[in-house]
Amino acid sequence: MGVVAGEIETRLRAALALDALEIIDDSESHRGHAGHSGSGESHFTVHATAAAFAGLSRVARQRLVYAALGDLIAPDRVHALIIKASAPGEGG
Structure with a gap:
């Protein structure tokens, strides 16, 4: 896990009582596209499950x-983020 992905994990775990978390670095598939910083950590998908999401809209x-x-x-840190947030017992 890279530095930025680690920071994403740290911040999400501190803010939300997560039941599950998966962070996928999608940056390589965006090489040469806008927002790809060359660091390899600019585009992510986050799958998060937390009770805090229950009853909330997407x-x-x-x-x-x-x-x-x-x-x-921010453009110079995480350019793109796909969020798949669910409450416990919901499909991911």
């Missing part, structure tokens, strides 16, 4: 994740 769940990540979501 947008509200994404807002929780973005709030937890704060300044990591």
